[in-house]
Amino acid sequence: MASEQAPAVEMPATTFSKYTKRVMLKNILLRSDGGVALIGQRAVIGGWVKSSWEIKKQPVTPPQPPSTAPQVVSPKDVTCSEVLQSRIPFLRSIMKVFSGGEYRVREKLDVIVKKAPIPSVSILRVSDGSCVPSLQVLVDSALATPRQIMPTGTCVLIAGILQQPSVQGKHVVELQAEKIIYLGLVDESNYPLSKKRLPLESLRDCSHFRPRTTTVASIMRIHNALTWATHTFFQEHGFLHVQVPIITSTDSEGFSEKFIVTTLLSKGKKDDQISSIENDGISIESIRASIKEKSKKVEELSRTNSNKEALIAAEQDLKKTNELVSQLETRQKGKSGVTIETRKFDFSKDFFARQTYLTVCGRLHLESQACALGNVYSFGPRFQADKSESKKxxxxTWMVDVEMAFSELEDAMDCANDFLKFVCKRIVEGCMEDLQFFLKRIDKAVMERLQFTISSSFERISYAEAIEVLRQVSGKRFHNKIEFGVSLTEEHESYLVDELYKKPVIIYNHPKGLKPFYVRLNDDGKTAATFNVILPKVGTVVRGSQSEERFNVLSSRMKELGLQKQQHEWYLDLRRHGSAKTSGFSLMIEPLVLYATGLNDVKDVVPFPRSFRRANN
Structure with a gap:
């Protein structure tokens, strides 16, 4: 007797994502046929509801069989008197009279009949973040009630069959749900994305939810493409990826505002408490009144001597309150003109036993790696305490730092030029759906700008030439004065790339006073071997230079700027022992995302923006 075989388990024909056991929507919707070839196949999809509506089903009344015999009412069902009493009010009154007014008619009962909900179909637009388009999903009310599944933001994991759309629209395929595997409900009253088309400024207040919007999801995919293209470019050109420290004791720029890293602030909790009291508007008089009450409580507990623990706690509370009043009085005197001592930090007692910062730029540390490994790059966060509310x-910020051994300024400019062309090309090739979205919704020039960057040659001019060109401009009045030794503003840069040359511009050989201490001085003694790459719309995205390899010149430059030699002793060692010519650049990723999307504010193109007076999450 042949043994019975177990029935084969039918698996979805579309390809699962390996680690999540679902089909990514881009594998359905971004096919050349839009998913038509997959019709009839089963799939499991997961995502979040972006929009929805409900269609009521028409109730079907079952046909009644024709009656072939007269209906006979059984005596057990209803009596004749009950029929008469309920249907003929006049007879009911007569019967009451004949019965002497004692006959009571059985009152009619109010029966509440609960109507069964009308069957319906919930039509959902579901997105999983893998692409711009969403999938239309039909869910019968027998599987999940509309109230549960339709709210915007609801998380769903649904198994079903792909079919031709039953509702006319732009979709060429939809999913008919057969099973709800998972349902993550939403509190509509508190969910911030329940309102449609929130401005990007409002979305910054809920950074943890904003990737669920189409705009921010597209931004993140382009951001991802830039990151991947960055690693691809440098890996293909023989660079090694190395990490540089986020915490450093070196002032890498010499003139940048830095964040200090310290644990000493925990010792200043009393000052924080005082500031909190002042901000809350609590007066010294009210605290003194509370001291009197606390003193009475201490006296009472001392007399009774019944609860020693309560007495000790009350005495400590009174002592702290007295100290607080004393400090508040001292602070108020200081505000009235009396000098008060400023609390100073002894960094020798800090965690690192010295003053440390969050790094502004990684090129100094990267240079030590280049002097051993050749061509290197680093990709990571950089920090600058710039008290600016500028949109840029x-x-x-996330920065790409590049350093190349045995190279000079011209080599670094060539590398930056090739890198920008490469990443722009990768965005065009890999993010067409997202670019089309921004083309329609944000900036009609997005594609043209990227294509032009890929195909055009960058204009190269010296800083002195740029100043001279701007001085000769007629019919245009700049707000900032144009003279040698002054930084070019966004207004100047915009005119050069958008109006004059109408393409990316590389400006090199800036005045030495505008650049960090480590850049190589040119033979004229006034300028340094530096360059900036300026793109239309966003301005400067790359800052590069050739490093100063001459020990004496570097030492003199540090002394001129008043930098602590001890702090940079390790950097000077690179000049003492086996010095090599190096050059490189730093590129900020966020302005490049602005360039590719057409947006105007960098705070909209990072997952969790950190800027002046703003760090919500």
């Missing part, structure tokens, strides 16, 4: 300013 962030306190925490």
């Amino acid at each position: 300013s962030l306190a925490e």
Whole structure:
């Protein structure tokens, strides 16, 4: 007798994502046929509801069989008198009279009949973040009630069969749900994305939810493409990826505002408490009144001597309150003109036993790696305490730092030029759906700008030439004065790339006073071997230079700027022992995302923006 075989388990024909056991929507919707070839196949999809509506089903009344015999009412069902009493009010009154008014008619009962909910179909637009388009999903009310599944933001994991759309629209395929595997409900009253088309400024207040919007999801995919393209470019050109420290004792720029890293602030909790009291508007008089009450409580507990623990706690509370009043009085005297001692930090008692900062730039540390490994790059967060509310300013930004041994300024400019062309090409090739979205919704020039960057040659001019060109401009009045030794503003840069040359511009050989201490001085003694790459719309995205390899010149430059030699002793060692010519650059990723999306504020293109007066999550 042949043994019975177990029935084969039918698996979805579409390809699962390996680690999540579901089909990514991009594998359905971004096919050349839009998913038509998958019709009839089963799939499991997961995502979040972006929009929805409900269609009521038409109730079907079962046909009644024709009656072939007269209906006979059984005596057990209803009596004749009950029929008469309920249907003929006049007879009911007569019967009451004949019965002497004692006959009571059985009152009619109010029966509440609960109507069964009308069957319906919930039509959902579901997105899983893998692409711009969403999938239309049909869910019968027998599987999940509309109230549960339709709210925007609801998380669903649904098994079903792909079919031709039953509702006319732009979709060429939809999923008919057969099973709800998982349902993550939403509190509509508190969910911030329940309102449609929130401005990007409002979305910054809920950074943890904003990737669920189409705009921010597209931004993150382009951001990801830039990151991947960055690693691809440098890996293909023989660079090694190395990490540089986020915490450093070296002032890498010499003139940047830095974040200090310390644990000493924990010792200043009393000052924080005083500031909190002042901000809350609590007066010294009210605290003194509370001291009197606390003193009475201490006296009472002392007399009774019944609860020693309560007495000790009351005495400590009174002592702290007295100290607080004393400090508040001293602080108020200081505000009235009396000098008060400023609390100073002894960094020798700090965690690192010296003053440390969050790094502004990684090129100094990267240079030590280049002097041993050749060509290297690093990709990570950099920090600058710039108290600016500019649309292009962030306190925490992601930066690509590049350093190449045995190279000079011209080599670094060539590398930056090739890198920008490469990443722009990768965005065009890999993010077409997202670019089309920004083309329609944000900036109609997005594609043209990227294509032009890929195909055009960058204009190269010296800083002195740029100043001269701007001085000769007629019919245009700049707000800032144009003279040698002054930084070019966004207004100047915009005119050069958007109006004059109408393409990316590389400006090199800036005045030495505008650049960090480690850049190589040119033979004229006035300028340094530096360059900036300026792109249309976003301005400067790359800052590069050739490093000063001459020990004496570097030492003189540090002394001129008043930098602590001890702090940079390790950097000087690179000049003492086996010095090599090096050059490189730093590129900020966020302005490049602005360039590819057409947006105007860098705070909209990072997952969790950190800027002046803003760190919500």
